[in-house]
Amino acid sequence: MLFKKERQETVTEEAVLQALRQIIDPDLHRDIVSLGMIKDLSIEPHGDGSAVNFTFELTTPACPVRDRFQRQAEEVVSAIPGVTAVTVTMSANVRTAAPHRNQGQVELPSVKNVIAIASGKGGVGKSTVASNLAVALAGSGASIGLVDADIYGPSVPMMMGVTKGVQAENGRLIPNEAYGVRLMSLGFMTEAGRPVVWRGPMVGQAVRQMLADVNWGELDYLLVDLPPGTGDASLTLAQSIPLSGVVVVTTPQDVALGIATKALTMFRNLQVPILGIIENMSYFECPNCHEQHHIFSHGGGQEAGTALHVPFLGEVPLDIGIRERGDAGRPEPGPIFESIARKLAAQVSIRNSLSIPLAVR
C-alpha cells in the first residue's frame, strides 16, 4: 500500500488548467482558461487521489453551449491521472466593454450592455421581437431592461401587459416590471390614447429621461426598441445612447427591397456594431399539418447577413399565437426566441471578448 502511495500522482493546479485549455469556446475561438472562465480552483485529497473543484464562469447565463461545456470540463479533468472526483459549479457573469462614446451621450453606469433593436421600416415586428427576446433573456437568469423608445407608437406597454404610469423616487423614475423585465416606455409618460406630436428636442429629452433618470439597478442587458426606419428619429437616438450594438429585424420582403441593407448601412456608418439580423414573419407554419409555407421568398435574411458579414440570428415564423400573445400582453417566448436570445447573448460576448487581454492567467 505504501508503495502505491509513493507512486500516486499529485494533481497540480497547472495540470488541471492544462487539461481545461483543450476546451475552446466555439464563439470566442479561444480556450476557456485564457478567457478567464475558470475560477476558485481547489484541489483536495480524496480517496486514493484528489478531488478537483472549480467554478466555470460563462460570459452569459444564456450561453448556447452551457451543458456541453460542463460535460467537457468534467471529462477532461477526470482524465487526469490521480483525479478521483470533479465538481464543476456553473455560473455566469455578463461582461461589458466600454462602447465607443460620443459627446453628449447619456451615461448608464449600472448597465453592462445596451442593445438597440432597429428595423428598416415599420411594422416588421420589432417590438414583438424586442419583448420576446427580453423575456427569454430574463428567463435564462440575466437581469434585463427594455426601453420603448418608439416615439411614433409605443407598443411595449401593451405587449408586456403593463400600462400604469411610472413612479419617481428621489428624483429618479422607478421602472415598471413584468415577466422579470424592467420596463420604461414613452407610453408610461403620456396619457393612453392621446396622440403625441414629438418635436426633435423633446424626443431627445424624453428618451434621455427614460434611460439616464431611471433607477435601473444592475442590468446585464438593456434592450432599446428604436423607432422604425432610418429617419431622423432613429438616427438621433442611436447616436445619443452608448450602444454595445444593434440588432436589425427584417421581413423577407424587406430584405428583397433592400430596406434591411439600408438600415445596416446606416448603423455601420454610425460605427455601431451590428450584432445580427433576425428575419421575422419568415414563413407560415400550418397549425394543422405543421408544414412550413414560405409565402415570401425564403432565405433572404441569411443571404443578406452573409453578404454584409453580419451574423444571422434566426428566423421567426408568422404565427397567430405570437400576435395573439402580443395583443394580450402575455409574451411567451418558445424555443425559437430562446435560441435567438442565446445567439444574441453570444454575439455580445464575442464583442466584449475582443477587449479581454490575451493571457488572463
Ligand SMILES: Nc1ncnc2c1ncn2[C@@H]1O[C@H](COP(=O)(O)OP(=O)(O)OP(=O)(O)O)[C@@H](O)[C@H]1O
Ligand atoms: N412573427 C409574427 N407572427 C405573427 N404576428 C406577428 C409576428 N411578428 C409581429 N406580428 C404582429 O405584427 C404586428 C406588428 O408587429 P410589431 O408591432 O412588433 O412591429 P413593429 O416593427 O414594432 O411595428 P412599428 O413599426 O409600428 O413599431 C403586431 O400586430 C404583431 O402582433
Ligand SMILES: [Mg+2]
Ligand atoms: Mg414597434
